[in-house]
Amino acid sequence: MGPLRVLIVDDHPVVRRGMGALLGSFEGVTVVAEAATGAQALREAHLTRPDVVVMDLAMPELDGVEATRRLLALLPDTAVLVVTMFEDDDTLVSAIRAGARGYLLKGADQDEILAALRSVAAGHLVVGPGVAARLVGRLDAPAPPPAFPGLTPREHDILARLARGLGNAAIAADLGLAPKTIANHISTLLTKLGVTTRAEATALARQAGLSPHPTTSSQPKES
Incomplete structure (x- = not known):
């Protein structure tokens, strides 16, 4: 197999460049593109067909949860690894329901990030150990019905x-x-x-x- 192809999505240039430098230093990982918004992420994913998308959540134009949902509708074989500051249950569950395979907090060390990249690319679900039990409980509950089911x-x-x-x-x-x-x-x-x-x-x-x-x-x- 060739190198793991990664798209980085984060609207903070310093964070995006730092993540790019870190991932680019890993053996067997190639950063194929970067994006500053959810909308840009969809365009870059369509062009580059990455194996994994490292996704921020709070972004202009299109937030990371909705970008994940739309990206996976376009490229269902791509894995999304969320890397964010948000650690509340609602945000976590929204991201997983949208199709994200991994959820890390910013500040995770490089070994955790590399292991998460490889795991989500292999089809596994990756979350922090302190979050796993809460996630299972929340995902077992039915999703609430939409407030306005008649709308597109x-x-x-x-x-x-x-x-x-x-x-x-x-x-x-x-x-x-x-x-x-x-x-x-x-x-x-x-x-x-x-x-x-x-x-x-x-x-x-x-x-x-x-x-x-x-x-x-x-x-x-x-x-």
Whole structure:
């Protein structure tokens, strides 16, 4: 077999370069690309077809959980290893449900990282020993039903951003779509929700707790 091909995804340049230097020093590992956002990660993964993606979670444009979900829909044989500062159960379970095979905290030593890379590439699940029991218990519980099952994933994305108070232009920039497309989506989701104004839709979304994962634009960075 050839070297393990790795894509690094992190919006902090210093962290990204440091991880690249570390992984590049491992025998049998080749860093094929880097990305600063979830959207860039999807493009680079499509171009380079990595064996493993080292994924941050809190990023602009597209958070790491949703990027993992979309990346694995595109490249189901690729393994995702999350490396993050988030250690709460909800974030861990969201990442694993999205398809991540590994979950390490930033600060893991180089032996742990190398072992995790090889393990997830071989199809194994890797989490810290203190998290494993909690993870099993949480994954055994059924996933909660979606708050708005009639909406498409894109409409969910837009409704979540309405809940954050974003206008059409900001939502369009965030999702990489035209403002007119956003307006059309909002008109459709208002009809589906049975409301007539975006304020009513926003209130429903907030009552349901619908919001995207944290990004640098919505709160201080903790990736």
